Amino acid sequence: MNISEWSQNILNGNKRSLSRAITEIESETETGKKILSNIYSSTGRAQIIGFTGSAGVGKSTLVRAVIKEQILRKKKTAVIAIDPSSPFSQGAILGDRIRMQDLTNNELVFIRSMASRKGLGGLASSSVNVMNLFDAAGFDVVIIETVGAGQDEVDIANIAQTTIIVANPSAGDEIQSMKSGLMEIGQIFAVNKSDLPGSDAALAYINALISLATNLEWTPISLKVIARREQGIKELVDAIDMHQSYLREETNWLIHRKEMAKNQVRSLIKSMSYNNLLKIIENNEITDKVITEVASGVTDPITAAEIIMGEIS
Amino acid sequence: MKLNQAVKVLIAKPGLDGHDRGAKVVARSLRDAGMEVIYTGIRQTPKMIAETALQEDVNVVGLSILSGAHLEIFPKIIKEMEDRDININEVLLFCGGIIPDEDVERVKKMGFHGVFGPGSDTRDIIKFINDFFS
Ligand SMILES: Nc1nc2c(ncn2[C@@H]2O[C@H](COP(=O)(O)OP(=O)(O)O)[C@@H](O)[C@H]2O)c(=O)[nH]1
Ligand SMILES: [Mg+2]
Numbered sequence: 095m096n097i098s099e100w101s102q103n104i105l106n107g108n109k110r111s112l113s114r115a116i117t118e119i120e121s122e123t124e125t126g127k128k129i130l131s132n133i134y135s136s137t138g139r140a141q142i143i144g145f146t147g148s149a150g151v152g153k154s155t156l157v158r159a160v161i162k163e164q165i166l167r168k169k170k171t172a173v174i175a176i177d178p179s180s181p182f183s184q185g186a187i188l189g190d191r192i193r194m195q196d197l198t199n200n201e202l203v204f205i206r207s208m209a210s211r212k213g214l215g216g217l218a219s220s221s222v223n224v225m226n227l228f229d230a231a232g233f234d235v236v237i238i239e240t241v242g243a244g245q246d247e248v249d250i251a252n253i254a255q256t257t258i259i260v261a262n263p264s265a266g267d268e269i270q271s272m273k274s275g276l277m278e279i280g281q282i283f284a285v286n287k288s289d290l291p292g293s294d295a296a297l298a299y300i301n302a303l304i305s306l307a308t309n310l311e312w313t314p315i316s317l318k319v320i321a322r323r324e325q326g327i328k329e330l331v332d333a334i335d336m337h338q339s340y341l342r343e344e345t346n347w348l349i350h351r352k353e354m355a356k357n358q359v360r361s362l363i364k365s366m367s368y369n370n371l372l373k374i375i376e377n378n379e380i381t382d383k384v385i386t387e388v389a390s391g392v393t394d395p396i397t398a399a400e401i402i403m404g405e406i407s
Numbered sequence: 408m409k410l411n412q413a414v415k416v417l418i419a420k421p422g423l424d425g426h427d428r429g430a431k432v433v434a435r436s437l438r439d440a441g442m443e444v445i446y447t448g449i450r451q452t453p454k455m456i457a458e459t460a461l462q463e464d465v466n467v468v469g470l471s472i473l474s475g476a477h478l479e480i481f482p483k484i485i486k487e488m489e490d491r492d493i494n495i496n497e498v499l500l501f502c503g504g505i506i507p508d509e510d511v512e513r514v515k516k517m518g519f520h521g522v523f524g525p526g527s528d529t530r531d532i533i534k535f536i537n538d539f540f541s
Pocket of ligand 2: 153154155189190239
C-alpha cells in the first residue's frame, strides 16, 4: 500500500490504517510525516477536549462516562489516553484503557493508549499529530487524558480547545495548587467523587478562584460530578458544548485557530531546536572541555553554558 | 523483526475465570523490562481482545486463561484478529495460565509460539519477546 492510498484509507475511516498511522507518528517516522501532510487539510472539524488532573482523581472513569454520553448524542469519539513512562525502565503500564474497556466494541469509539515516552518531538507534539489524524478520520470529538503535572501537560492543555481540570473534594493540596496556573489553562472545572464529603466546599473554593481571576475572556464553568455513578455527565458535556460554541463563533474561531496553530508550531520548533542543539553540543570538543572545567571547579555552570551557546551561534 | 519504538504488549484475559493475579504480575514485569503494556481486565470476549489489538496496534498479544476453554476461545480470537486485517505473523502471540501438556502442540499450531504454564519464570517470557524483536 503506498502512502497516498494509506492516507485516503484513513480519510475514509479505515480503522486499521488509522491505527498503524498512529504508530508511525508515535515513532516519528518519515512515513508518519508524509501521512500527516496528506491528511492535514481535512482537519479542523473535531472538538479537541483535554482532561487533566492528578493521578487517581478519576479522569479515566470520567472520560468513560463522557464517551457514553457522546455515544447517546451519536458523536464519534476518539480517546488518546496518556500514561507516564517509567523513568527507570522506559516501560509503562497503560492503565487508562481498562476503565473504558467495556466501550471498546462500540462502533463510534476508538481508544488509543500512549506512553509519555521521551521522543524527539516531545509528548505534546506527538499527541497533536495523533489528534490531527483522528480529526481527519472523521471523529467528532477527540479526548486527550493526561496526568496533570509539568510542562508537557500545560502544552497539551494549550493544544486542546477545551480543557477540563478534574479535582477531588478532599484533596486540599490539589485545589490549592490551582492557584498556580491551572486557572489559566482550564475552561471547565469538574469536582469528581462528589459522593464523598467536602465537594461543596471544594466547589466553593474553585468558584472563589474563578471570581478572582479577572483577566479571563471565558469565565470558567465549575461543576460537581460522580464519574463512577455517571452523575453530572450531561451537564459536563453541555458545558463542553457551550465552550465550543463560544470558541467557534466566527471572530473567536479565527483567533483561536491562529492561537492553536501558533502553539502547535511553537512546541514543534521548541523540541526540534532543542534536539538539534543537543546533537551539536554532544559532538563538540569545546563542550567536553568546558564541562571538564565545571567538574573540576574551574568554571561555573552558567558561564559554561554561555560559552557553549556562544560557540554554536 | 526489529521495531523502531518500544515493544507494545496487550495482556488479555479471555474466558470466564476471574483470577488475574498472574496476568498482572506478567504485565508489571514486562513494564520493568522496558515494554509498554496494556491490560484489558478479566472476562474479555474474542471481539474485545481483537478490537483492542487493532486500536492499540500492539506488537504482542499475551492471553491468560485458567478456565480450560482455550481450544475453543483461541481460534475465535485469531479469527477476529484476521477479520480486522491484523497479520498474525507480524504479531507475536503467547499464552499462559493452565494449558494441559497434551494441548500445547495444538495451541502452538494455532500460532501461539510461547506457552507459559503456571510457575513460569517471567524472565523467560521477557526473553521470548525480546528474541522475536531483535
Ligand atoms: N468515590 C468515587 N470514586 C471514584 C469516582 N470516579 C472514579 N473513582 C475511583 O477513583 C479511582 C481512580 O480512578 P481513575 O479513573 O483510574 O483515575 P485517573 O488516574 O485520574 O484516571 C478508581 O478507583 C475509581 O473507581 C467517583 O465518582 N466517586
Ligand atoms: Mg487515568
